[in-house]
Amino acid sequence: MSVVRREARRRWAVVAALAGVLVAVPLVVAFAPVSAERVEPAVLRDRIIAAAQGPYQGYVESRGSMVLPDLPQLADTAALFGGTTSMRVWHAGPDAWRVAVLEPAGEKDYFRTSSAVYTWDYGRNLWTGTAGEPAVRSPQASDLVPPELALRLLRDAGSGARITPLADRRIAGVAAAGIRVTPEDPETSIGAVDVWADPRTGLALEVDVGGALTTRFLDARVAPPADDVVQPRAAASSGFAAVTQSEVASALNSAARANLPGSLAGRARVPGPLSALAVYGDGLSRLVVVAVPGRLGERTMNALRNAGGTPVATGYLLRSSVLTLAVTRSGRRTYLVAGFVTADLITRAAGELR
Numbered sequence: 001m002s003v004v005r006r007e008a009r010r011r012w013a014v015v016a017a018l019a020g021v022l023v024a025v026p027l028v029v030a031f032a033p034v035s036a037e038r039v040e041p042a043v044l045r046d047r048i049i050a051a052a053q054g055p056y057q058g059y060v061e062s063r064g065s066m067v068l069p070d071l072p073q074l075a076d077t078a079a080l081f082g083g084t085t086s087m088r089v090w091h092a093g094p095d096a097w098r099v100a101v102l103e104p105a106g107e108k109d110y111f112r113t114s115s116a117v118y119t120w121d122y123g124r125n126l127w128t129g130t131a132g133e134p135a136v137r138s139p140q141a142s143d144l145v146p147p148e149l150a151l152r153l154l155r156d157a158g159s160g161a162r163i164t165p166l167a168d169r170r171i172a173g174v175a176a177a178g179i180r181v182t183p184e185d186p187e188t189s190i191g192a193v194d195v196w197a198d199p200r201t202g203l204a205l206e207v208d209v210g211g212a213l214t215t216r217f218l219d220a221r222v223a224p225p226a227d228d229v230v231q232p233r234a235a236a237s238s239g240f241a242a243v244t245q246s247e248v249a250s251a252l253n254s255a256a257r258a259n260l261p262g263s264l265a266g267r268a269r270v271p272g273p274l275s276a277l278a279v280y281g282d283g284l285s286r287l288v289v290v291a292v293p294g295r296l297g298e299r300t301m302n303a304l305r306n307a308g309g310t311p312v313a314t315g316y317l318l319r320s321s322v323l324t325l326a327v328t329r330s331g332r333r334t335y336l337v338a339g340f341v342t343a344d345l346i347t348r349a350a351g352e353l354r
Helices: 003-031 041-051 075-082 146-157 245-256 294-306 343-353
Strands: 056-064 084-093 096-103 106-112 116-121 126-131 162-171 174-182 193-197 204-209 213-221 239-244 277-280 287-292 310-312 315-320 323-330 333-339
Touching: 041 146, 041 162, 041 174, 041 193, 056 075, 146 174, 146 193, 146 204, 146 213, 162 193, 162 204, 174 204, 287 294, 287 343, 294 315, 294 323, 294 333, 315 343, 323 343, 333 343
Parallel strands: 126 239
Antiparallel strands: 056 084, 056 213, 084 096, 096 106, 106 116, 116 126, 162 174, 174 193, 193 204, 204 213, 277 287, 287 333, 310 315, 315 323, 323 333
């Protein structure tokens, strides 16, 4: 073998060895024992709730396995709970944050300020500003950021929920401590909520909802974002649409022209400005009811039937992991009922709407 060939083989051997080390290091880290700081489960829950209000930022990935029917106007919601969503989040406080949903052809940004909510659609180069606090809105990507989702679920689970420790995990480079929250409400379909958090700061790093929805940080840090990052600033070349929450409520009420009852399935209606869309009860077993107008009602009925819904009363019922939906018709009016609840509760509610 010539000297040149020996030197070439030696160089490639070094390259191969380095590549092997680089591949092996993440595997060693992943399987190395994790030991987080010891914190009582109830104390960790309180820290998680408190940390959700403070500053943090990072990269988040959520994965959902809920296969939802092709409901009118809710394609984004179906994608959110039934696919993978990648996000960048900058959170200064409850009234100052930004979530950028990363898409193949760009991104969609959500901003929250003390007076309004803004969205920016990169593909359409369109800004939308909505003044005021929304009475009811469809789920959006910002709801799946781990600290925000953990805050909602831990509060909704109630003070009587059972809290037990989980094995530690390494998440986003942090030795995270975990807790399992088992709701006491027998009418919720969520059997347990698992949360892993930084035991020192309480920042929720991963949330698993009954195996049907998992969201986690891939990198995270507890630090306030720069002010200009969370401030919505539309370029002169962008389109802009402005609306108030009262205008949204008026349009919805006019389109549906329905008055939902004051109670449903033993749950009181939560006060709000909408007559055709209402929330009943509280906690994890709350119900959301929408009076769906005209042809949209027909399309909604067909969507649940075509998705394999079970016939109930004058409509259909569909279970998808932890989410339960039903559609029912009373005369010319169609109602959609949804919640993280049992099929029995949804069926009772749909029956009362008839």
